[in-house]
Amino acid sequence: MAVLDVERHHQDLVDELIAAAEAYNPGVDKELLARAFHYAAAAHEGQLRRSGEPFVHHPWGAAKICAELRLDEQSVVAALLHDVVEDTEVELDDLRGEFGDEIAVLVEGVTKLTRTSFQSREQAEAENYRKMIVAMAQ
Template sequence: MSVVESAEKHQDLVDELLEAVAAYNPQVDRDLLIRAFRYAEKAHEGQLRGSGEDFIIHPWGAAKICAELRLDEQTIAAALLHDVVEDTDTSPEEIR
């Protein structure tokens, strides 16, 4: 899969999350959330859920719940990244 295909693969999820956050925070730090999503997406590349869906669906779902609770961008970014250290060889220092 090319870089362009990868970036476009889950763009609908990114857009939906950004729209949900912007609904209560018009000044949302879009770059932070996009970077967190793409980092998690790359880290979980090739991992699948039991349902066969790409694993990124799980952290995205957690982030959506945070958005529904109207939480700040840092918390939403943490939700996107919450399984990266647990499920990959990434250290907490690398994420910071």
């Protein structure tokens, strides 16, 4: 995919995520959502999923689910960033400096347990969502 095509595709994903969040929160911080998406995309640049699609599609999908569940914008941002600390060189303190304590705490709460083995990918994803909900409740 050419650079302009990637940028256009990323903008389409951002626009779709913002539209999902605006459907229930007209005052959503569009700049924050866009910034978090682009941060995740840059951090995951070059990483692919087993399907061959860019890795950023996974956190985008998680964030869209959070928006469709009408979670607050901090939770949507945490979903976008949930694999950045675990799967890239970015550290939690980097996220804290860029996005603040609340989002860093949410990301920390959903960081996958690398020592835990799950019987299926679905179980692992369910555990990640459970941890995000617990982190939001604290």
